[in-house]
Each structure stands twice: as structure tokens, then as C-alpha cells.
Amino acid sequence: MDFQDYKGVWVFIEQKDGAVASVSLELLGAGRKLADKRGVELAGILIGENVKHLTNTVFEYGADTVYVYDQPIFKHYRTESYMKALLECSDKHKPEIILFGATSTGKDLASAVATDLPTGLTADTTELDVEEETGLLLASRPAFGGNIMATILCKKYRPQMATVRSKVMKALPPQLGRTGKIVEETIALKEEDIRTKVLEIVKATVKKVRIDEADIIVAGGKGLGSYEGFQLIHQLAETLGGAVGASRDVVEAGWIDHAHQVGQTGVTVTPKIYFAIGISGAIQHIVGMKNSGLIIAINKDKEAPIFQNCHYGIVGDAFEIVPILIEQFKQALSKEKVTNTSG
Amino acid sequence: MHIVVCVKQVPDTKIIKINPKTNTLDRRSAPAILNPYDAHAVQEAVKIKEKTGGTISVLSMGPPQATAVIKKSVEIGADQGYLISDRAFAGADTLATSYALSKALERISKELPIDMIICGKHAIDGDTGQVGPGIARRLDIPPVTNVIEVTEVNEREKTVLIQRKLTNGYELVQSEMPCLLTVEKEINDIKYSPMPNMISAARYEPIIWAVDDLENVDRSQLGLKGSPTVVGKMFTPPRPEGGKKLDGSADEQVGQLMDILMEKKDLFTLQSTK
Ligand SMILES: Cc1cc2nc3c(=O)[nH]c(=O)nc-3n(C[C@H](O)[C@H](O)[C@H](O)COP(=O)(O)OP(=O)(O)OC[C@H]3O[C@@H](n4cnc5c(N)ncnc54)[C@H](O)[C@@H]3O)c2cc1C
Ligand SMILES: Cc1cc2nc3c(=O)[nH]c(=O)nc-3n(C[C@H](O)[C@H](O)[C@H](O)COP(=O)(O)OP(=O)(O)OC[C@H]3O[C@@H](n4cnc5c(N)ncnc54)[C@H](O)[C@@H]3O)c2cc1C
Known part of the structure; x- marks a missing residue:
């Protein structure tokens, strides 16, 4: 594995009901800092159906590039379809770092992708930094049971991956009108290739405490x-x-x-x-x-x-x-x- | 129907105490228990088996003492249990853990084909939730995480209908079998174990395998060697500057606090003028 081939910081852009999840905006803020320190691009990877219009938001919050997979097969989040898109995109463009929100979707997707790549995945990160020279991601998380934090490193594999808790990182103030490069990707994936189907989405009737x-x-x-x-x-x-x-x-x-x-x-x-x-x-x-x-x-x-x-x-x-x-x-x-x- | 539940032995983090002086954890203070989510996973397997019949196996990776969580699973209603235990597994991160467990699952499925694997949503110590989806990828079966209900198991069609928890509701997912589920606590209530289960659990001797008992194992993917993540430095988190202590009598202290709060009174006025 030649580390020189791996460049750039990516953020998985989680979206639902036509909007970008706030955790993804926070990660763009955090990712921007890492990318600037390394002197590389910050990219968003956006997967879904009818999501192209969301690229504007992703640029406004700091991304230079957005990779977009906009296909009916991505209507609902499913591990197998989203994972295949992300794996393909990562193989093709070779990012150095990929960040995901530590949401149920983000954790599910990141765990599957990390296994196939394979690479290390730090869970529930609350602090992020990068070594300027080497690009080594310093992802810290509270260590179990202890009154301590542990910095988890992935020295021998690329890309490096982490899921990050929401509300911990800060989104940058959006720069209206800021744009960047859109890279449209498609994947040859048939419905029959996916072994799960989302039959229905039910909004909880009970008023959830938020x-x-x-x-x-x-x-x-x-x-x-x-x-x-x-x-x-x-x-x-x-x-x-x-x-x-x-x-x-x-x-x-x-x-x-x-x-x-x-x-x-x-x-x-x-x-x-x-x-x-x-x-x-x-x-x-x-x-x-x-x-x-x-x-x-x-x-x-x-x-x-x-x-x-x-x-x-x-x-x-x-x-x-x-x-x-x-x-x-x-x-x-x-x-x-x-x-x-x-x- | 053959269901395998992956169960992990964990320190009871509810009880574990931290030494405030040294910032380390007092391991002796915490007994080792069956990961609470995994107890729900076993319970769910029991619920499914009540309808479909079949066999429930449990699988754990850990030191020899981890047989205790297998016995506990038998108490809840599992039929049999396997422990993989070997120095070569030590120091595994989630990638190496899912590799080792998937090799054991391959061997188990040779003895009796597996229809469903159930894991907990996460283990309360490592707390990553990455092992379940990892196993699913290694065995190339679909994962369904955050399950709150197994609505229907159709053995003839080899499909299962599942409720998967979302932030504000749930989605109804149909998956082909075999598949891997990770379960939330709300999926069921742990029942008191019936007496006969307690007796069989007390007598039960789990099957223990070492690395050499598993087939086609690439040792470089096991344990510390097979783990891409390493724990770098450990540190006490930087704390924000110590707070200003208000002083005086209770009334005086509250008085000062009121002054501080009233600086933010925009936050409250909405309420007050209602
Ligand atoms: C893996 C793991 C995950 C965890 N996750 C969480 C988590 O998400 N959230 C969380 O909160 N904890 C979590 N914990 C538990 C955490 O370590 C503490 O045990 C817990 O936060 C302590 O709760 P407490 O402060 O309410 O209780 P205690 O630690 O018992 O503190 C009670 C406090 O109340 C004070 N007190 C007593 N009487 C009065 C009074 N009359 N008036 C004013 N003060 C009084 C005492 O001086 C004391 O400081 C986790 C632990 C582990 C190991
Ligand atoms: C401080 C600290 C931080 C860590 N951070 C990371 C990290 O960021 N990334 C990383 O990859 N690893 C990390 N690890 C290592 C990780 O804890 C181990 O890999 C552990 O073996 C499995 O992870 P988990 O406890 O998070 O399991 P989870 O993925 O949370 O467990 C989910 C389910 O998988 C099954 N399962 C898990 N382990 C076993 C087992 N041994 N036997 C049977 N079933 C099992 C159970 O059904 C369980 O409910 C960390 C360890 C420590 C001590």
C-alpha cells in the first residue's frame, strides 16, 4: 500500500427527508480543519435519490468537491447498496481520511465499509486532529470506564476512518454562494443484488423526548x-x-x-x-x-x-x-x- | 431454524468505580457479566424458537472464564455454546474480532447451517457496535442493525420482517436469510429463567476451540497483529477552567445566580409572557 496515493479528507453526507443531517455539517467543519492542516481537499460523499440539490449546502459548509450518487436504488439507506457505492468511490479516488457521523446510519455504514476495505475504524470520536507531516489521524474517544481519553491510531492502513459523535464538532458558518466541483458517479447495481428491502418508514407516534x-x-x-x-x-x-x-x-x-x-x-x-x-x-x-x-x-x-x-x-x-x-x-x-x- | 447469538463477557461498567486520584479504573470493583444487549439477543432467539423450533447456539470469544456467559445464555434458553479462546486472539480490535468470530461461525455452520446471527447493538465496555456489521460482511450476509422487533420469520421463503429503529420512528425491513441482526434493549424483556434451564446451565460444559480447531485461518488477521487500530496515548481530557464558586448564604448564592441568569433573560421571556 503506497500512502502517497491516498489524498484528501472525506465526509459522508447523511441526508434524510431532503435535508443534510446536522452532524454532517459539523463534520464538514471538523474536516475542513484537517484538510487545511494537511493542505488537501475536503470532499463530501453524497448518496441518495434526488439529492443533487443538496450539494449547494455541502459546498456552503466547507467542501471543495462533492461526489454524488443519485440513483433510485439509493432511495432508502441500506447497508449493502450504500456500502458498494462508498467502496467503489473510495477505490477510485483514494481518500486519506473518511469521517462519518456516529448515528445509526453512519455507524452501520462505516462498520461495513471498514471491514471490506479493510481498514481501522475508530468509534464515537469526540476529538479529531491530524499529523501535518504524515497525515496520521488522531481520533480520540473516552476510554471505557476510565476517567481518560484514548487516542486511536491507524498507522498501517489507508483510508483511515472514524465515526464522530454529533454535537461535538462545530459547523462553520455557511458561506452563501460558495461552490465547488461536483463529481457525478453512478454504480451498476440492480435491485436484485440487494438482499434487504425497506417496506415502510413509520414516524413514531409517541412524542419522543428530544x-x-x-x-x-x-x-x-x-x-x-x-x-x-x-x-x-x-x-x-x-x-x-x-x-x-x-x-x-x-x-x-x-x-x-x-x-x-x-x-x-x-x-x-x-x-x-x-x-x-x-x-x-x-x-x-x-x-x-x-x-x-x-x-x-x-x-x-x-x-x-x-x-x-x-x-x-x-x-x-x-x-x-x-x-x-x-x-x-x-x-x-x-x-x-x-x-x-x-x- | 438455527440461530447463533454472539455473546461477550464484559466488566459491569455500572458498578465499576474510578479512582479519582489516579484516574484509573478499579477493575476488582466490577464483576464480569454477560453484555446486557447480548442477553436481549439470546432472549430474542428464544422468542423466535418458540415459534419456529430449531436450535440456538451461542458463540463467544474471550478468556477461559468467558464460559460463564455461555452458561448464562443457556440459562436464558440457548441450547449449546462455543467459546473460542486462544492467545492468538488477544488484543483484537473490531476488525480482528469479527474475523475470528466469522471463522468460528463458518465451522459452526458446517455442523449445522446457520439461518440467523444475532448480536447486541454494542458491548458496554468497548462500546463500538462495529463487530456485528463486521461479521455480516465477512460472511457476506445482509446486516440489519438497531432492531427493535422481529415481526415475522418466514422459514419457507427464507425471509424475515424486522423493525429497525430510526431517530424518530422505525423502518420495516424485509431481509433474506441468512442475515445478521443487532438488537436494541427495547426488543424484549428478559424473563426469569425457568428452573430446568438453571439446572441445565449449571451442568453445561461449553465447547472450547483454539485457533487450530478452526479452518483456513490467516493468523496474520488475528489479535493484535490483525488489528489496524492501535491505542495511542491515553490522557485526562483537558477540562474547562474550573468554575467560579458563588459564595455567601444560600439566599445570597441564589441571588448571584439570578443575576447571571437574568443576563440571558431572552431565553426565558418567551415562557413568561405566554
Ligand atoms: C462505559 C460507561 C458509560 C457511561 N455513560 C454515562 C453517560 O452517558 N452519562 C452519565 O451520566 N454517566 C455515564 N456513566 C456513568 C458515570 O461514570 C457515573 O457513574 C455517573 O455519571 C454518576 O452519576 P451521578 O453523578 O448522578 O451520581 P454520583 O456519582 O453518585 O454523584 C452524586 C453527586 O451528588 C452529590 N450530592 C449528594 N447529595 C446531594 C444534595 N442533597 N445536594 C447536592 N448534591 C448532592 C454528591 O456530592 C455527588 O457528587 C458511564 C459509565 C461507563 C463506565
Ligand atoms: C479504550 C478502548 C477503545 C477502543 N476503541 C476501538 C475503536 O475505536 N475501534 C476498534 O476497532 N476497536 C476499538 N477497541 C477494541 C474493541 O473494544 C475490541 O475489538 C472488542 O473486542 C470488540 O469491540 P466492542 O466491545 O466495541 O464490541 P461491539 O462491536 O460493541 O459489540 C457488538 C456485539 O458484537 C458481539 N461481540 C463483540 N465482541 C464479542 C466477543 N468477544 N465474543 C462474542 N461476541 C462479541 C456481541 O454480540 C456484541 O453485543 C477499543 C478498545 C478499548 C479498550
Whole structure:
């Protein structure tokens, strides 16, 4: 394998319902930095049916080139069809690095592609860098169980691949009108060659909790003591108009559903305000919320690691502090209302 | 119908504790358990077998102690289990893991052809979710990941109907068999094992294979040697600057916090004027 043949950074562009997934835009931002450091091109690889118009977005968010496979066979994501397109494209154009969102689609596709190439695949990356000279991708992820990060390297194979958690990297501000090179590809693939069929897509009827879209999150931890104690978190969230988040231990204790879990094995969130109440601040929790705009911690242990990861901390008992906060906040709000209506 | 479930022994990361001084994990604090997702995978195989009949095998790669998770699987309802255990497998990343497991699966399928392979969505320690799809590629069978329901198994047509979880809903997928599924926890509830299962599990002796018991193995693809990824440096993540501690009495502290929050009051006014 001659490493000289492998050039450029690629981002798999995930799309659904006629829009590019936000994680792909974030990866274009991250990929742009890697490509600039290496002095190479950033390319998007876009697969789907009727997706050509999305190339504009991909350029606006930083790509120089977009490889497009726009064929009816790609109407729905299926491992076998998408994988074949990506493998063919990678064989032909030989990228040095391919990044995928660590979504169910991205992980599924990346795992299959890496096996066939074959090459190494780093999972659930939260930090990315590249060695300027060698092009070695430095993909770091929280190491299991430890309060540590591990940098995973793939020294002997190209391309190098990684899936990257959403909401961790930052998308660049879009440059309207920015364009680039479109490379249209087609693959000779017959429906009979694909052994799975998507018969129907069902949008969930139950209203899913999407805490990753909230501006304000009030998250509670084991420090709330019990299911009953945890209701205080709901009260504060309601007062502030925020969503409720939780540490894993709270979810494991059954005080709240997994959809509310913030962290490595939960959701990554970036609200404008994040409250961590009775949460110790284990690394697996921190990786899920550290990019929040304003982090406020309330914990009775002044040594709790959460205080190293917040903007403002209150050392105190949640059951004393939070009711006062709710009270003062309600008062402030009613004053606001008065001034609003009188003014 | 022959279903093989891949099961991994993992440290119970729920219990595992981190030493805050040294930032290392106290392995002794965590017992080794059957990966929770794999327990659901075995349970699902049991559910399918209740309808179709047939055989459930489980397969694990790990040290000799990993026979414990095979016994646990028998307790849930598996009929038999294989452990591949050999120094040559040590240090495998997901690529080398899927290679080793696929070689064992080839041997198992020679003894009894396989119709379906079920894996967990991910293992709670390595936590990559890459092994399942990797095995599917190596055996060249279709993978269906994130499965939340096996709706129908049609043995005559050799097809299976599956619900695959999406971010806001699910898709109904039909796949040819043999295929490989990776399952989410919500696919089923783990039932209490019936007494006879407990007894057979206690007596059960898993079949153990070393590398030499497998055929056509390219040793250079196994273990550390066969792993393209290597763990480079380990480090404590850079933490944001320590937060400013508010001081004074509880009331005073909340008062200061209110000042900070009120700087962002645009975020709240929407709520308040409603
Ligand atoms: C592979 C793996 C993945 C993981 N994934 C996640 C994840 O996604 N998300 C996650 O959160 N965790 C995750 N964890 C678990 C994580 O390591 C911690 O165990 C967990 O976050 C701790 O939860 P906690 O802070 O609620 O509880 P604890 O660590 O028990 O902390 C409770 C805190 O509450 C404080 N407290 C107690 N009483 C009060 C009071 N009255 N008022 C104020 N403060 C009080 C205590 O001082 C303490 O700091 C993962 C672990 C592993 C090994
Ligand atoms: C800190 C750390 C980081 C790592 N990062 C990476 C990485 O980024 N990329 C990488 O390729 N490897 C990585 N590894 C190695 C990886 O953990 C091992 O390859 C491991 O053997 C399998 O991966 P997993 O635990 O992620 O399994 P997953 O892919 O999460 O497991 C999914 C399913 O596959 C089946 N399965 C997995 N392992 C076995 C087994 N031994 N026996 C039977 N069935 C099994 C089970 O059904 C399981 O539910 C890392 C290891 C460590 C310690």
C-alpha cells in the first residue's frame, strides 16, 4: 500500500427527508480543519435519490468537491447498496481520511465499509486532529470506564476512518454562494443484488423526548436521592421552561427514561444553559454536555469534579438551593411580566 | 431454524468505580457479566424458537472464564455454546474480532447451517457496535442493525420482517436469510429463567476451540497483529477552567445566580409572557 496515493479528507453526507443531517455539517467543519492542516481537499460523499440539490449546502459548509450518487436504488439507506457505492468511490479516488457521523446510519455504514476495505475504524470520536507531516489521524474517544481519553491510531492502513459523535464538532458558518466541483458517479447495481428491502418508514407516534434540541436543560443526578427527590428537577425545569436531563445512574435507578440521559452512552447536548444538580461530573457525563453555553453546577461536595467543568458553581444542598431558586425565579418572571405589560 | 447469538463477557461498567486520584479504573470493583444487549439477543432467539423450533447456539470469544456467559445464555434458553479462546486472539480490535468470530461461525455452520446471527447493538465496555456489521460482511450476509422487533420469520421463503429503529420512528425491513441482526434493549424483556434451564446451565460444559480447531485461518488477521487500530496515548481530557464558586448564604448564592441568569433573560421571556 503506497500512502502517497491516498489524498484528501472525506465526509459522508447523511441526508434524510431532503435535508443534510446536522452532524454532517459539523463534520464538514471538523474536516475542513484537517484538510487545511494537511493542505488537501475536503470532499463530501453524497448518496441518495434526488439529492443533487443538496450539494449547494455541502459546498456552503466547507467542501471543495462533492461526489454524488443519485440513483433510485439509493432511495432508502441500506447497508449493502450504500456500502458498494462508498467502496467503489473510495477505490477510485483514494481518500486519506473518511469521517462519518456516529448515528445509526453512519455507524452501520462505516462498520461495513471498514471491514471490506479493510481498514481501522475508530468509534464515537469526540476529538479529531491530524499529523501535518504524515497525515496520521488522531481520533480520540473516552476510554471505557476510565476517567481518560484514548487516542486511536491507524498507522498501517489507508483510508483511515472514524465515526464522530454529533454535537461535538462545530459547523462553520455557511458561506452563501460558495461552490465547488461536483463529481457525478453512478454504480451498476440492480435491485436484485440487494438482499434487504425497506417496506415502510413509520414516524413514531409517541412524542419522543428530544432533549438535544432544548435551549435550557436542568439535569439531575444520584444526589437527588430518590425518585421523589428527583421531582425537584422537574419543578425547576418547568419553572425555567427547560428540558430535564439526567446522569446514567439516575436512569439506571429508574427515576427517568433513557431518552433523558446525557453523556457518552446517552445524548450529547449543547443547550444555552445547562444545570447539573447532584451530579458528580464523571467524564462520561461531561463529554455529553461540556460544550453547553453556560454550565451551572449545584453540589454539596465542594470537591466534586463537576466544579472543574462548570462556569458557576454553588456548593450546597440541592433541596435547600433549588426551592429558593424556583421562588426567586418566579418572582423575577412576574416582575418581568409587569414591566412588559406596563411598558 | 438455527440461530447463533454472539455473546461477550464484559466488566459491569455500572458498578465499576474510578479512582479519582489516579484516574484509573478499579477493575476488582466490577464483576464480569454477560453484555446486557447480548442477553436481549439470546432472549430474542428464544422468542423466535418458540415459534419456529430449531436450535440456538451461542458463540463467544474471550478468556477461559468467558464460559460463564455461555452458561448464562443457556440459562436464558440457548441450547449449546462455543467459546473460542486462544492467545492468538488477544488484543483484537473490531476488525480482528469479527474475523475470528466469522471463522468460528463458518465451522459452526458446517455442523449445522446457520439461518440467523444475532448480536447486541454494542458491548458496554468497548462500546463500538462495529463487530456485528463486521461479521455480516465477512460472511457476506445482509446486516440489519438497531432492531427493535422481529415481526415475522418466514422459514419457507427464507425471509424475515424486522423493525429497525430510526431517530424518530422505525423502518420495516424485509431481509433474506441468512442475515445478521443487532438488537436494541427495547426488543424484549428478559424473563426469569425457568428452573430446568438453571439446572441445565449449571451442568453445561461449553465447547472450547483454539485457533487450530478452526479452518483456513490467516493468523496474520488475528489479535493484535490483525488489528489496524492501535491505542495511542491515553490522557485526562483537558477540562474547562474550573468554575467560579458563588459564595455567601444560600439566599445570597441564589441571588448571584439570578443575576447571571437574568443576563440571558431572552431565553426565558418567551415562557413568561405566554
Ligand atoms: C462505559 C460507561 C458509560 C457511561 N455513560 C454515562 C453517560 O452517558 N452519562 C452519565 O451520566 N454517566 C455515564 N456513566 C456513568 C458515570 O461514570 C457515573 O457513574 C455517573 O455519571 C454518576 O452519576 P451521578 O453523578 O448522578 O451520581 P454520583 O456519582 O453518585 O454523584 C452524586 C453527586 O451528588 C452529590 N450530592 C449528594 N447529595 C446531594 C444534595 N442533597 N445536594 C447536592 N448534591 C448532592 C454528591 O456530592 C455527588 O457528587 C458511564 C459509565 C461507563 C463506565
Ligand atoms: C479504550 C478502548 C477503545 C477502543 N476503541 C476501538 C475503536 O475505536 N475501534 C476498534 O476497532 N476497536 C476499538 N477497541 C477494541 C474493541 O473494544 C475490541 O475489538 C472488542 O473486542 C470488540 O469491540 P466492542 O466491545 O466495541 O464490541 P461491539 O462491536 O460493541 O459489540 C457488538 C456485539 O458484537 C458481539 N461481540 C463483540 N465482541 C464479542 C466477543 N468477544 N465474543 C462474542 N461476541 C462479541 C456481541 O454480540 C456484541 O453485543 C477499543 C478498545 C478499548 C479498550
